[in-house]
Amino acid sequence: MPIEQTHLETQLVHAGVRKQAFHGAAVTPIVRSTVFETQKVVDYHDVVYPRLSNLPNQNEAARAIASIEGGEAGLVTASGMAAITTVLLSVLQGGGHLLAQRPLYGASQHFAQTTLPQLGARASFIDVRNPDSWSGAVKADTRAIYVEAISNPVLQVADHRRIASFAKQHGLVAIIDNTFATPVNFRPLEVGFDIVVHSATKYLNGHSDVCAGAVVGSQERVRAVKQWLDILGGSADPEACFLLRRGLKTLALRVGRQNDNALSLARLLEAHPVVEQVLYPGLESHPDHPVAREQFSGFGGMIACTLRGGAEAAQQLTRQLKLVTHSASLGGAETLVTIPAQTSHAGLTAAERQAAGIGDGLVRISVGIEHIDDLHADFEQALG
Numbered sequence: 001m002p003i004e005q006t007h008l009e010t011q012l013v014h015a016g017v018r019k020q021a022f023h024g025a026a027v028t029p030i031v032r033s034t035v036f037e038t039q040k041v042v043d044y045h046d047v048v049y050p051r052l053s054n055l056p057n058q059n060e061a062a063r064a065i066a067s068i069e070g071g072e073a074g075l076v077t078a079s080g081m082a083a084i085t086t087v088l089l090s091v092l093q094g095g096g097h098l099l100a101q102r103p104l105y106g107a108s109q110h111f112a113q114t115t116l117p118q119l120g121a122r123a124s125f126i127d128v129r130n131p132d133s134w135s136g137a138v139k140a141d142t143r144a145i146y147v148e149a150i151s152n153p154v155l156q157v158a159d160h161r162r163i164a165s166f167a168k169q170h171g172l173v174a175i176i177d178n179t180f181a182t183p184v185n186f187r188p189l190e191v192g193f194d195i196v197v198h199s200a201t202k203y204l205n206g207h208s209d210v211c212a213g214a215v216v217g218s219q220e221r222v223r224a225v226k227q228w229l230d231i232l233g234g235s236a237d238p239e240a241c242f243l244l245r246r247g248l249k250t251l252a253l254r255v256g257r258q259n260d261n262a263l264s265l266a267r268l269l270e271a272h273p274v275v276e277q278v279l280y281p282g283l284e285s286h287p288d289h290p291v292a293r294e295q296f297s298g299f300g301g302m303i304a305c306t307l308r309g310g311a312e313a314a315q316q317l318t319r320q321l322k323l324v325t326h327s328a329s330l331g332g333a334e335t336l337v338t339i340p341a342q343t344s345h346a347g348l349t350a351a352e353r354q355a356a357g358i359g360d361g362l363v364r365i366s367v368g369i370e371h372i373d374d375l376h377a378d379f380e381q382a383l384g
């Protein structure tokens with residue numbers, strides 16, 4: 001049976017593995033060599049070399065991620081930002097206009113808002129909850145639209161089918177950051193997106209010990225991105241690829257548990273007297289719940305909430321939690337909390353944060369795979 005026709009769980013274990021290449025080894029060893037004997041080289045991109053992303057571990061991780069996203073081709077990169085910036089530069093080459101969701105992941109927003117203009121390109125920001133406003137933002141040189149499957153940190157969920165058809169209608173490349181949803185919960189290529197990017201540092205690896213990114217799309221689109229990556233140099237290290245491929249095997253198990261734990265914790269928080277508001281797409285109270293329920297098979301492991309005591313109470317919570325770690329990252333096995341105004345979005349001005357709904361007291365939780373009773377107990381004691 002071709003691997004593409006198997007279930008996601010099966011692909012996570014087997015996709016991209018070429019046992020015959022390594023004496024039947026079930027696990028591909030880390031191939032560290034940066035030097036390979038020259039075989040048939042047609043052009044520069046055929047040379048086997050780490051920066052050209054064609055080593056065995058790079059290829060295997062890329063094939064596996066392409067498979068689980070349902071894309072023809074994939075590429076792994078040195079970080080999520082290497083994936084995002086390389087993709088956006090490749091579509092905006094020569095200076096063009098980008099439509100982007102706001103707010104985005106902090107560094108992505110900085111790139112769109114500040115870096116692109118420094119390079120002769122530019123971006124306009126759209127409110128994904130207001131589709132009637134989108135076409136007014138399209139300019140003659142708009143080349144692409146960029147959104148996040150579940151936006152960081154306020155957990156907005158756009159009608160992604162509508163974004164993709166809007167892109168088609170206006171001849172734009174539709175690009176989505178699927179880091180927060182993961183292909184376990186949502187597969188953007190199936191609703192019409194052209195390119196999927198990931199911070200594989202987060203859920204795809206899932207063990208808080210790798211920095212990597214990924215790009216998935218058609219052969220043609222990924223080839224075009226790779227030409228830029230080969231020159232810009234943001235390729236992934238073979239050891240990172242090995243760990244990433246290993247982490248992928250348990251993605252469905254981890255994300256399944258994180259979906260369950262997050263929904264349960266979100267309900268607990270929502271019912272707690274010191275909690276003012278909980279933002280979780282799986283809650284009926286979330287403004288995007290209907291569209292999230294329609295397009296996702298799970299709501300993910302990320303929660304945001306505000307406490308009645310504001311910024312001070314948020315700080316207090318991060319200090320009082322015992323099991324849960326205060327940290328800015330996300331997507332690992334362990335539950336983490338952070339205050340985005342002080343970490344991931346500290347680079348924005350106070351006014352920009354205000355406009356984006358990122359209050360000083362907003363707490364973001366990356367829910368892990370611990371036993372839910374222990375998470376409940378830790379939050380109960382810390383909020384009490």
Ligand SMILES: *Cc1c(COP(=O)(O)O)cnc(C)c1O
Pocket residue numbers: 079080081082105107108148152177179180198199200201202211212213
């Ligand atoms: C972390 C993150 C990124 C950036 O990824 P790095 O691996 O840190 O470069 C991009 N998008 C989202 C949604 C993220 O959470």
